[in-house]
Amino acid sequence: MAASEAVFDPELLPGQLPLPLDWALIFGRRAPLGVEIGSGGGRFVIGEAERHPEMDWLGIETAGHYFYTMKERVAKRRLPNLKVVRTDGADLVASCFPDASVNTYHIYFPDPWPKARHHKRRLIKPAFVRQLNRTLAPDGVLYFATDHRGYCEEAEPILRAELDVTPHPDPWPDAPRGRTNFEAKYMIAGRPIYRFIARRRA
Numbered sequence: 731m732a733a734s735e736a737v738f739d740p741e742l743l744p745g746q747l748p749l750p751l752d753w754a755l756i757f758g759r760r761a762p763l764g765v766e767i768g769s770g771g772g773r774f775v776i777g778e779a780e781r782h783p784e785m786d787w788l789g790i791e792t793a794g795h796y797f798y799t800m801k802e803r804v805a806k807r808r809l810p811n812l813k814v815v816r817t818d819g820a821d822l823v824a825s826c827f828p829d830a831s832v833n834t835y836h837i838y839f840p841d842p843w844p845k846a847r848h849h850k851r852r853l854i855k856p857a858f859v860r861q862l863n864r865t866l867a868p869d870g871v872l873y874f875a876t877d878h879r880g881y882c883e884e885a886e887p888i889l890r891a892e893l894d895v896t897p898h899p900d901p902w903p904d905a906p907r908g909r910t911n912f913e914a915k916y917m918i919a920g921r922p923i924y925r926f927i928a929r930r931r932a
């Protein structure tokens with residue numbers, strides 16, 4: 731099986747490709763890379779891959795029902811610049827991503843785990859943000875959005891510890907134009923959305 735198919739196959743990653751991952755081998759070319767963690771049904775990452783064929787895209791989703799919906803949608807479109815994988819995004823970044831190799835990270839509406847005893851399950855944690863910083867290209871950017879004020883208040887200082895963070899009102903000026911499913915739903919409902927753009931420090 732070709733490396734690009736291997737990455738498309740949820741059963742094969744991580745474990746069967748040489749590490750750290752070689753994006754040029756996976757996508758068959760060298761191009762700027764965008765990574766979405768928690769892609770849900772894939773609306774955002776598929777749209778970005780269509781709008782930006784000059785970039786390569788990786789959508790990471792851990793939940794089976796979302797992942798298989800996304801995989802079906804991706805398969806119909808046959809976009810050579812988009813791969814999707816079912817796994818834990820934090821683990822994948824930490825254990826498989828090379829240094830300074832991601833141009834844009836996209837984390838939109840991560841599960842807020844609202845109960846205090848579940849906060850430890852939240853994605854944005856210091857060790858994970860250190861890995862984002864390690865793997866971001868020098869001019870790399872993380873786009874982050876949540877509708878959960880408590881999560882926003884917890885995430886901001888954790889991001890700030892590693893990255894230069896700018897809060898952004900909607901619509902954010904230089905951010906991707908596509909909306910995620912949750913974003914579209916929450917915008918219609920008129921819910922406040924808290925957004926950050928975080929860059930690597932010079």
Ligand SMILES: C[S@@+](CC[C@H](N)C(=O)[O-])C[C@H]1O[C@@H](n2cnc3c(N)ncnc32)[C@H](O)[C@@H]1O
Pocket residue numbers: 767768769770771790791792793796817818819820837838839840841853910911912913
């Ligand atoms: C609230 S949904 C938001 C989905 C999408 N980003 C959107 O805005 O429509 C959060 C998604 O993140 C996924 N997720 C949670 N933790 C994850 C992790 N560690 N790695 C990859 N996906 C994760 C969940 O399964 C879920 O699909």
